[in-house]
Amino acid sequence: MPKSVVIDPKQVRQKGEISFRPIPLNQYDRTVEQELDRFSKEDLVRIHRDMAILRWFETVLNEVKLRGNYKGIEYTHRGPAHLSIGQESAAVGQAFHLGVDDHIYGSHRSHSEILAKGLSAIQKLDDTALMDIMKNYFDGECLRVVESDAHDSVKDLAVDYLIYGVLAEIFGREAGVNKGMGGSMHAFFPPFGIYPNNAVVGGSGDIAVGAALYKKINKAPGIVVCNIGDASSACGPVWEGICLATMDQYKRLWENEYRGGLPLIFNFVNNFYGMGGQPAGETMGFGILARLGAGINPEQMYAERVDGFNPLAVIDAISRKRNILERGDGPVLLDVVTYRYTGHSPSDAMSYRTREELEAWQQIDPIKTYPAELVKANVATQAEIDELNARTEELVFKAYTKAVDLKISPRADLKKKYCLLENTMYSNEKIESMDPKRTAETLISKQQNPRVQMLAKRSRSAFDENGKRLPNSRCIGIRDALFEAILDRFYVDPTLVAYGEENRDWGGAFGVYRGLTEALPYHRLFNSPISEGAIVGSAVGYALEGGRALVELMYCDFLGRAGDEVFNQLSKWQSLSGGLLKMPVVVRVSVGSKYGAQHSQDWTSITAHIPGLKVAFPATPYDAKGLLYAALVGTDPVIFFESQRIYDQPEEFVPGGVPVGYYEVPFGEPALRKEGNDVTILTIGATLYRAMSGVRQMEEKYGLSCEVIDARSIVPFNYTMVIESIKKTHKILLTSDACERGSFLHTMASKITQFAFDELDAPPVVVGSRNWITPADEVEDAFFPYPSDVLDAVHEHLQPLPGYTPQRDCSNGDLIRRSAEGI
Ligand SMILES: Cc1ncc(C[n+]2csc(CCOP(=O)(O)OP(=O)(O)O)c2C)c(N)n1
Numbered sequence: 001m002p003k004s005v006v007i008d009p010k011q012v013r014q015k016g017e018i019s020f021r022p023i024p025l026n027q028y029d030r031t032v033e034q035e036l037d038r039f040s041k042e043d044l045v046r047i048h049r050d051m052a053i054l055r056w057f058e059t060v061l062n063e064v065k066l067r068g069n070y071k072g073i074e075y076t077h078r079g080p081a082h083l084s085i086g087q088e089s090a091a092v093g094q095a096f097h098l099g100v101d102d103h104i105y106g107s108h109r110s111h112s113e114i115l116a117k118g119l120s121a122i123q124k125l126d127d128t129a130l131m132d133i134m135k136n137y138f139d140g141e142c143l144r145v146v147e148s149d150a151h152d153s154v155k156d157l158a159v160d161y162l163i164y165g166v167l168a169e170i171f172g173r174e175a176g177v178n179k180g181m182g183g184s185m186h187a188f189f190p191p192f193g194i195y196p197n198n199a200v201v202g203g204s205g206d207i208a209v210g211a212a213l214y215k216k217i218n219k220a221p222g223i224v225v226c227n228i229g230d231a232s233s234a235c236g237p238v239w240e241g242i243c244l245a246t247m248d249q250y251k252r253l254w255e256n257e258y259r260g261g262l263p264l265i266f267n268f269v270n271n272f273y274g275m276g277g278q279p280a281g282e283t284m285g286f287g288i289l290a291r292l293g294a295g296i297n298p299e300q301m302y303a304e305r306v307d308g309f310n311p312l313a314v315i316d317a318i319s320r321k322r323n324i325l326e327r328g329d330g331p332v333l334l335d336v337v338t339y340r341y342t343g344h345s346p347s348d349a350m351s352y353r354t355r356e357e358l359e360a361w362q363q364i365d366p367i368k369t370y371p372a373e374l375v376k377a378n379v380a381t382q383a384e385i386d387e388l389n390a391r392t393e394e395l396v397f398k399a400y401t402k403a404v405d406l407k408i409s410p411r412a413d414l415k416k417k418y419c420l421l422e423n424t425m426y427s428n429e430k431i432e433s434m435d436p437k438r439t440a441e442t443l444i445s446k447q448q449n450p451r452v453q454m455l456a457k458r459s460r461s462a463f464d465e466n467g468k469r470l471p472n473s474r475c476i477g478i479r480d481a482l483f484e485a486i487l488d489r490f491y492v493d494p495t496l497v498a499y500g501e502e503n504r505d506w507g508g509a510f511g512v513y514r515g516l517t518e519a520l521p522y523h524r525l526f527n528s529p530i531s532e533g534a535i536v537g538s539a540v541g542y543a544l545e546g547g548r549a550l551v552e553l554m555y556c557d558f559l560g561r562a563g564d565e566v567f568n569q570l571s572k573w574q575s576l577s578g579g580l581l582k583m584p585v586v587v588r589v590s591v592g593s594k595y596g597a598q599h600s601q602d603w604t605s606i607t608a609h610i611p612g613l614k615v616a617f618p619a620t621p622y623d624a625k626g627l628l629y630a631a632l633v634g635t636d637p638v639i640f641f642e643s644q645r646i647y648d649q650p651e652e653f654v655p656g657g658v659p660v661g662y663y664e665v666p667f668g669e670p671a672l673r674k675e676g677n678d679v680t681i682l683t684i685g686a687t688l689y690r691a692m693s694g695v696r697q698m699e700e701k702y703g704l705s706c707e708v709i710d711a712r713s714i715v716p717f718n719y720t721m722v723i724e725s726i727k728k729t730h731k732i733l734l735t736s737d738a739c740e741r742g743s744f745l746h747t748m749a750s751k752i753t754q755f756a757f758d759e760l761d762a763p764p765v766v767v768g769s770r771n772w773i774t775p776a777d778e779v780e781d782a783f784f785p786y787p788s789d790v791l792d793a794v795h796e797h798l799q800p801l802p803g804y805t806p807q808r809d810c811s812n813g814d815l816i817r818r819s820a821e822g823i
């Protein structure tokens with residue numbers, strides 16, 4: 001807690017009450033005639049054109065899903081189609097004033113939002129800009145499909161491009177806006193300000209906060225709109241996102257030019273249903289969704305309910321809210337009332353609502369009522385509207401004929417070597433600064449940093465010049481090595497930010513950041529709420545916008561709280577974008593010890609299982625610094641494990657110790673810690689030191705020569721060094737602190753068996769933690785792999801140690817028993 005926020009007992013214990021301001025509901029009451037002072041006739045008609053395009057687009061999809069046919073052209077679409085027929089006015093109203101710098105993030109039901117935003121962008125961009133986008137986006141692949149048709153203008157061509165690009169994406173075609181890798185629920189198109197849509201509902205709730213953070217911290221133009229369904233208002237990421245987005249510090253503690261709230265609209269698309277459940281009246285207690293804003297901050301998030309069935313009301317609301325954001329008073333919350341006529345998906349029997357209710361909404365269908373208003377106000381004639389409707393239908397039909405044709409719109413070949421997905425799971429780039437044009441903002445020079453000065457007096461190696469072991473307190477440890485890499489990067493990459501719980505004044509949960517507070521302004525290093533999901537999710541949004549984020553999870557055990565963000569978001573958007581986007585995010589995760597069942601687990605295996613993440617677990621200061629450097633200049637998401645057991649560990653393997661300057665330890669390459677001839681021991685993370693202790697005993701007491709390899713990173717992982725070692729030793733034991741069942745060690749063991757079967761004298765042996773809860777520190781030696789466990793396993797499975805008495809039963813018989821009992 002910063003010392004400037006003083007808690008005065010007199011003040012906080014005072015009697016009083018909180019009062020709330022009224023929350024406006026559907027206050028807009030202007031007519032089309034009145035709006036002629038703010039809109040041209042063309043604009044008012046274009047609003048209808050856009051709604052009509054959206055309606056036809058989804059009508060075609062609905063027909064295809066229901067009947068496998070549209071106007072005689074058959075097509076089976078196996079994927080999803082969550083339609084928003086009925087919700088067009090809300091989407092078009094939202095997009096009308098948004099420019100390409102304004103970014104929308106959304107959800108599974110986003111076709112209308114995508115198209116509306118795209119049509120609005122096309123209207124605002126000039127011909128050169130449009131042609132540039134279409135020619136350069138994936139080398140013009142989508143443009144080539146639509147450009148052969150005759151077009152009156154570049155804008156007409158761009159409309160065709162948009163409709164076809166989104167439809168082709170929904171049908172999984174390579175010319176689609178995301179190369180057909182995302183499909184209906186994830187489609188997006190950044191050049192028009194359309195950012196990832198999330199099939200995990202509410203998922204954008206914290207990602208969009210990171211996007212808004214990027215805009216604020218890097219003074220990037222535009223605002224962010226986060227589209228969330230009404231039922232998703234209950235989702236964790238949404239709540240955590242709202243908390244992170246409304247922290248007091250933006251308005252109270254951040255430096256002058258950075259002071260002010262986030263440029264973000266939490267836009268709840270309130271169609272009154274989840275799939276079939278009803279938030280208002282059944283699954284939530286808010287009655288009216290806009291009420292949510294009231295409890296969040298004194299501004300009540302300027303919450304308001306808007307009639308989303310009137311596009312002009314939505315346009316008006318977005319303009320007013322934008323003014324609030326521009327004066328630094330965001331974020332804001334909108335409850336946009338709308339209704340979907342179709343089911344959750346076309347197969348939905350709609351058993352959860354009455355025909356009368358549906359008809360009541362159909363009677364006021366904006367696709368009919370809005371143009372009727374235009375005719376009444378002499379903005380357009382009925383003939384003009386009819387003609388426009390017919391034209392939009394043709395546009396969509398034309399795109400449909402192209403998108404279903406496999407000759408015109410083939411799918412990506414994912415069976416060939418180096419296919420699209422092999423090439424896009426990682427971007428594998430090295431970019432030191434995500435914005436090389438800017439200099440990084442810092443408060444003092446590196447030399448002035450008190451921690452740098454303090455570390456200058458320490459030994460960079462565990463040994464003095466005579467080879468004598470120094471006390472840890474006189475050496476650079478892992479904690480310091482991490483600090484050095486991080487500090488250095490803050491002077492190189494102006495976009496780099498670090499945040500998480502207790503990151504600023506506290507110095508990071510385990511002191512890695514001590515010395516950073518003096519060096520960095522608030523907007524580059526700050527405390528977050530206890531919102532692990534939003535910490536990671538916002539980092540995803542920050543990176544999607546072009547920045548680099550370093551976030552911290554205090555204990556590995558809290559990864560579960562950020563499960564969706566790590567497993568579904570961080571890992572996926574590079575490949576879901578067809579390789580367009582990068583994800584330079586490093587999540588530092590501290591693996592505990594001493595604090596029992598919920599603070600001492602090694603979950604490396606869980607993250608290694610998820611495609612798209614890189615996973616590192618350094619065990620020495622040299623590797624900690626070099627791997628973190630590699631992570632912080634890379635463009636891929638890295639889960640960077642650290643062990644609390646060894647934060648003070650000095651460098652004892654690399655002669656000369658930890659270099660002062662920049663160097664990288666490449667991901668995927670293990671390190672040979674000790675040569676030997678009889679048994680290979682492969683370790684992950686802090687088990688290196690316990691294995692080394694076991695190795696010393698085996699050598700000294702039993703004359704067994706062991707070769708020790710430290711994995712350093714586990715995704716990616718190059719097996720060459722291990723295979724070469726096995727050619728010499730013909731035996732291998734693998735050890736890590738992860739619980740044995742499902743441990744990544746088993747993946748390694750099985751691959752080693754496959755790659756070096758002929759060289760092995762015995763199957764690889766895995767020594768992990770027991771398949772139990774982690775017990776209290778006092779008895780943890782029965783749980784984690786200790787040196788005696790290494791000896792036991794070698795003796796039992798690889799090489800009998802003469803005269804050795806095992807401490808516990810690790811025979812296959814006992815392993816089968818434990819497995820049968822699930823322990
Ligand atoms: C985290 C998560 N839980 C459940 C689902 C399944 N699901 C898909 S849509 C949906 C309803 C969402 O309702 P709402 O947020 O109101 O959006 P709407 O569908 O009305 O646009 C559900 C439960 C999901 N995709 N993600």
Ligand SMILES: [Mg+2]
Pocket residue numbers: 229230231269270271272273274
């Ligand atoms: Mg809903």
